[in-house]
Amino acid sequence: MLVYSSAIACVISMIINAVLTNNYGVGSAVIGYLAYVIIQVLFYYFYFIHKILGLKSMRVFKSFIIPTFIGFGIMLLVSFVKLQTSSLILEMIVKTILWIVLYFLLLVAFKIIDIRKMQFDLLHKK
16 A cells, blocks of 8 residues: 555656646756655555554644644744854854753643653663
């Protein structure tokens, strides 16, 4: 089934690329590849994860999308922080540390990460 989904996605991608080449040039390849990736991801979420692995597709999707949106929101928030430094590298380091701390705290606050379970796993690791 993986071969069929790849073949279908590839054909659709090539058709998109051929149709859009006159208007977008090399950009049509990017759009075609985007279509290919979207088809493959959808196949994995709705067929492979559910039918083959026996997992709930929506639960897997939520476990991915919620941390992604949290990370993106924090990135937007941190991008508005203005630091008065003469060093771009220092500014990047400070913003990165700020992003990591906020991301971790929000993952804990939304109960995506369970600190007690992490502590237990680290203390009882063999």
